Structure formats: structure tokens, C-alpha cells
Amino acid sequence: MSEEEKVNxxxxxxxxxxxxxxxxxxxxxxxxxxxxxxxxxxxxxxxxNKIYHVNQDVAVCxxxxxxxxxxxxxxxxxxxxxxxxxxIIQVQWYYSKQDLKIDQKLIKxxxxxxxxxxxxxxxxxANKIQIGxxxxxxxxxxxxxxxxxxxxxxxxxxxxxSMEPRPNIKLWKKSCVCQLPQNPDLQMxxxxxxxxxxxxxxxxxxxxxxxxxxxxxxxxxNK
Numbered sequence: 001m002s003e004e005e006k007v008n009x010x011x012x013x014x015x016x017x018x019x020x021x022x023x024x025x026x027x028x029x030x031x032x033x034x035x036x037x038x039x040x041x042x043x044x045x046x047x048x049n050k051i052y053h054v055n056q057d058v059a060v061c062x063x064x065x066x067x068x069x070x071x072x073x074x075x076x077x078x079x080x081x082x083x084x085x086x087x088i089i090q091v092q093w094y095y096s097k098q099d100l101k102i103d104q105k106l107i108k109x110x111x112x113x114x115x116x117x118x119x120x121x122x123x124x125x126a127n128k129i130q131i132g133x134x135x136x137x138x139x140x141x142x143x144x145x146x147x148x149x150x151x152x153x154x155x156x157x158x159x160x161x162s163m164e165p166r167p168n169i170k171l172w173k174k175s176c177v178c179q180l181p182q183n184p185d186l187q188m189x190x191x192x193x194x195x196x197x198x199x200x201x202x203x204x205x206x207x208x209x210x211x212x213x214x215x216x217x218x219x220x221x222n223k
Contacts, residue, residue, distance in 0.1 A: 009081075010035055022063050024125065039079075042076070045129075052129055055072065057072075058091070060091055060129055070091035071094070072090075075089055089129065090121055090122070091121065093120045093121070094116060094118065096116070097114060109172075109180050109181040109183050118157065118158050133151070138153055138154075138155040140153065141153030142184050169181060175198070186199055186200075189203070203218065203219060
């Protein structure tokens with residue numbers, strides 16, 4: 001082994017310490033800098049007979065053991081000094097409505113199944129992948145007949161400085177007399193005349209009223 005190779009050699013103690021402290025990003029950077037021949041990138045990874053691909057949306061167990069939604073953006077495998085393979089993933093997180101800092105009256109516009117893509121990324125052990133998920137557009141999600149646990153939607157990203165959606169909610173497509181964006185979680189009724197959508201509570205209707213209406217005219221068209 002040359003002197004240069006000795007200097008660049010990564011010890012098992014260093015690897016174990018970084019893994020113990022969940023410093024997977026540091027471990028990746030260390031190998032890329034000192035021993036790039038021992039680290040490889042892949043386009044897919046298998047876990048429990050399921051194959052996950054780069055750019056796939058997944059549910060991931062974070063380091064705090066909570067489950068979050070993320071996009072799988074990189075897959076690495078490191079061969080450590082003891083010839084043990086360490087698979088590592090890099091994910092880019094989605095945020096949810098609980099993370100937003102917006103006027104509380106606007107929270108009713110946000111669905112429990114709505115995700116906001118961020119620039120926040122993190123390196124994790126590959127076994128943190130839980131299951132594949134689907135992130136649809138707002139229109140695709142609104143057309144679903146049945147809700148599924150692993151299907152979500154997104155119509156905005158999140159600004160990590162302001163913790164507000166981008167584009168801003170004020171720029172989202174609006175409906176109803178309240179002129180707020182639609183939330184697929186809330187039941188709405190469509191006017192048969194103007195074809196606009198209205199929240200039931202905004203037009204003083206109850207859920208049970210829907211089945212009794214053959215043709216609905218909104219307050220504006222009913223004048």
C-alpha cells in the first residue's frame with residue numbers, strides 16, 4: 001500500500017462512529033473524497049421483494065422513527081473496511097399542512113392528503129424505506145372515486161424560509177362564494193348552470209340534502 005493510500009484509508013472505527021451517530025451524509029462525502037472506488041450509485045434497490053427506483057415517491061421512516069413522504073433521489077452502496085455493504089439512500093422530503101405557517105382560515109383549503117415538495121434532503125439507511133406511494137396532481141386526485149391510504153396529491157411546493165406554499169395560496173384556483181381554493185376532503189356541489197363548485201356550508205346545505213337535489217342552482221344563478 002502506497003503512502004497516499006495509507007493516508008486516504010478509511011478506518012472501521014470511523015465508519016462505525018458515523019453510522020452510530022446517523023451521519024450518513026458525512027459517510028457518503030468521506031468515501032467520495034477518500035475512496036470513491038468503494039462507493040457505487042444505483043438506479044434501484046430491492047427491499048422485501050419490492051423494487052424501488054430513483055425519483056419514486058415513497059413513505060420513509062425518518063431518524064426520529066416517524067413516517068413521512070419523500071422522493072427517492074439517490075441510492076448508494078458503500079463497501080466498508082470489513083467488506084460489509086452499507087446501502088444508503090438520499091431522499092427529498094414532502095411537507096404536510098401541519099408544517100405550514102399560514103392564516104388559520106386558509107387551513108380549510110388544505111387537504112389531509114396534500115403534500116408540499118421541499119428542497120430539504122437527507123441521507124438515511126436504505127432499510128428506512130417503508131412502501132411506495134403515489135403523488136398525483138390536484139386534478140387527478142379530485143377525479144378518484146375512492147380514497148387510498150398510499151395516494152396523495154400536490155399542487156404547490158413549500159418555501160422553507162417562510163413555510164408557506166409556492167405558488168402562494170392567493171394564486172391558487174378559487175371557487176365557491178367564499179372564493180377559497182377547493183379542498184377534496186370537503187364535500188362540494190356543482191351548479192348546473194354556471195358549473196362552479198360550492199362548499200355545502202357556504203350555500204347552507206347539509207350532506208343529506210345532496211341526494212334530494214335533482215338540479216342545483218347556486219345563489220348567483222338562482223336570482
